[in-house]
Amino acid sequence: METPNPKINNSAFRRLSGQQGLLVGLGLGIVLAIGGMTVFSRFGNQRAAAPTQSAPAAGAKNAALPVKVQQVGTSTTEESTNFVGALEAQQKVTLQPQIQGRIENILVSSGQRVQKGTPIASLSLDQTQANVASSIAAANAAQAGLKTAQAQLQQAQAQRTKVAANLQLQQTQLNRTQQLVSEGALATQQLDIARNNVQAAIADLQAADKEVAAANAGIRQAQANIRQAQAGTAAAQVNVNLKRVVSPINGIVGEFPVKIGDYVSTGQTITTIIQNDALDLNLSVPSNRLKQLRVGLPVQLVEPTTQQVIGTGAINYISPTVSSNQQSILSKARFNNSPGRLRDGQYVQARIIWNRQPGILIPTVAISRIGGQSFVFVTENTTVNDKPQQIVHQRLVRLGDIQGTNYQVLEGLKPGETIVTSGILKLREGTPIQPQS
Template identity: 75%
Template sequence: MLTTLTSGCQKNDPAANAQSPPLLPVKLQQIGTGTIEESSEFVGSLEAQQKVTLQPQIQGRIESILVSSGQRVQQGTPIASLSLDQAQANVTSSIAAASSVQAALGTAQAEQQQAEAQRTKAAANVQLQRTQFNRTQQLVTEGAVARQESDIARNNLQTAIADLQTAEKQVAAARAAVRQAQANIRQAQASTAAARVSLNFKQVVAPITGVVGEFPVKVGDYVNIGQTITTLTQNDSLDLNLSIPSNRLRQLRTNLPVQLIDPTTQQLIGVFTQFTASTPQFQIDFDRTRLEALNIDFQQAVTTLGTAIGSQYVNDFTLGQRSYRVYVQADANYRRSPDDIRRLYVRSANNQMVPLSEVAKITPTTGPSVISHYNGFRAIDLQGREASGYSSGRASLLGFFPS
C-alpha cells in the first residue's frame, strides 16, 4: 500500500507548485491466504516388520540344511532336518514300557478275580459255620451233645470270619493294584504320544514368508532345544524408526506427508505413519491420602489393578517335554469397561476388602496408543520403502510439519 501526502496551497503560487512531488504509477495486488509448510530432516533406520528366530523344539543332530542364506522362502518351507535317533529310541522304549504295564494290568486283574473268588468262598464258609454253631448250641441246650462241641463250633465260626476279613483285604489290595496298573498305562500312553510328537518335529519349517539369514550351525552339529538355527526376515515392507524431539509430537498427525530421500540422488519415495496422539484412553489416579487413611499400601493397589486388568506371571510347568507359562488375570468379561475396575477390591493392612472406587479416580483422556523408543528417545514408526536399487542404509527422512 502506497500513501502520498499533499499539502494545501494557493492555486497560483509558483513556489508551491515547484515543491509538489511527481506522481508515480502504483500496481495494486490482492492479498490472499495460504499455508506455509516447514520441513525438518531426521536420520532414520529402516527395519523389517517381522523377524523370527528358528529354534528346534527337540534335541538332535542336524542331518541336512535344505535352504541357503539369503534365499527367500514361503511359509511352511522346510529349513533343516534333524536326526532323531534318541527320539526314535524314546518311542521304542515308551512302547515297550506300555506293553509291560499292559501285561501288569492283566496280572492285576487276574489276581483281583482270584481274590474275589476266595472272598466268596470265605463268605460261604462263614454262613456254614454260623449255621453249624447255632445247631450245636441247640443240641447243647437239649443235652444231646457235650459243651465241648459248642466250643469247637464257635472256634470254627471265628476262624471263618477271620478268613473272610482277610479275603476282603486281598480284594481291596487287588483292586488298588488294578487302578495303579491302569494309571501306569495312561502314563505310558502319554509318554508314547509325547515321544511320537517329538518325531513330528524332525523338520524345522518356516513359520512366515521371508528371507533366510545366516546359519550359525552346520550339518553334523548337535543342537539343543531353543538353540538358534537361523533367522527369517520379512522385509516386503519396512518400518522406519527415527527420533523426533518430544516438543514436536503435537505437530504429528495420522497420514502426515513425509518423504524418504537418498542423500546422493535425492530420489523420493513416499512413506506414512499411523501415529496419532488422540487415541481415547483412561487415566487412573490414586488418592494417596485416602489410601493412607484406609491403611492400604499403594503398591498393593497398583498390583491388584495391573493383575486383574493386565496380567501377572505365576510360574512355568512342563507337559509332554514342553514348557508352558502360567499367567493370572481377570476373565475377559470382567475387564471390558471402566466399570469393571470399580468392581475390583484391594486388601488393606487391617485385612479388610476395600473397593478400588474408594481410592481411584478414572478420567477419560486421549494420547498415543503406543509410545516407541529409538536410541533411548521417544520415536514414531513410519512405514515406507527405499528407492529401487538403493539400500536402506542410504536413506534419510525429510518430514513436513504444519506451521
C-alpha cells in the same frame, strides 16, 4: 587588416591545433554523455510507468518462443522435515535348535513365505527314535500289567464272596447247633465244632480281604507304571519333535548360515523368520521439536531419486527420554507393507509433516536462480502491431520447503496468475511467448 606572420614555425602550430582538438573532443564527449543519460532516464521512467511498452520492440525483432505455462492455484502446503531412518520388522524370530544334532534336511528355501507351524529343518534322529520305541514298549507292558492286576482283583473278589458265603453258612449252623444243644438234642461237643467252623470261616474271610487289597494295590502300581511309561514316551517324543525346527510365526525365511550335514548345538542360528507386513521406522527427532512431536503425526516415506511418496504412516511411539549424546528423541512410525516393497533393516528417507495449510505450490522447473535469489516468469497479455501477444516478466519470489517436485511460494505470486514451466533459460524480461498445450 593584419595579416598572419609567416614566420610562425610549424611546431607551434601543431601544438595549438592539438590543444584545440583535445578541447573539442572533450566537449563532444560531455555532450554525448549528457544526451545518453537523458535518453536512459526517459526510457527508465517510461518502462517503470508502463512495463508493457517494452514488449513491442522485442516482439518486432524476435519470434514468440513456444513454452508451457501453468496457472497458479491454491494447494495444500506442508511444513515438514526430512529424516533418514532404519526400518524394523514388527515381528522377527531367530530359529535355534533346542537340542543338538546333525542337520538331516532343510525343508524350505530362503525368501520363501511360510505359515506358522511350517517345518523349516530337521535333525538326525539317531538314538532318539529308539528311545521313543523303547518308551512305547514300556507303556504297552504297563498296560498289560494293569490287565493282569485287574484279573487278579476279580479273582480275589470272587474268592472273598465265596468265603463270605461260607462264613454266613457257618454262623447259621452255629445258631442252630446252639438251639439243639440247649434242647438236649445234641451234645455239647457239636457246639464246639460249630464255633470252630465259624472262626475258620472268619479267618478265611480276612485272608480273602487281604487278597482283594493286594489286588487293588497291584492295580494302582500298574496304573502308576502306565503313567510313568506314558511320561517316558512323551519325553522321548518331545526329543523327536525337538529334532524338527518349525516356524513360530507367519513370515519370510531368511538366509541359512548352515547346510545339510552340519552339526548344530543349542543356541546356534539356523535361519530367521521375518514378518515384513508391518514395519516400524526408527527416527531420531531433534529435541527442539518436542513441542510439535506427538503420536499420530503423518510420516511419509520418500523415494530419494524421484521424491515420490512410496508409503504413508504415522508416529505411534515417542521415547520418554532424550538421548544425552545427540539431544534427540527416539520416535517410531508404523507402515503397512502389503505391497512388499520394503525390507527389514532398510534405510529410507522419511518426512515428518508437522502442519498442513492452504498455500501456493509451483513446479521446481519453473524456478530460475540469479545471484542467490529465486525468480519465475509470469505471463502478461499485451499487443504488438495491433495484434494480441503474450510476454513474460521476471519476478522475484520467496520460496519455502520443497514438496515432491514442487516448491512452496511464500511471497511473490498470487492465485490466478500464470507462470512459464518450460524453456526458462531462453527467456528474458519482455520476451514474447507462444503457450503450448
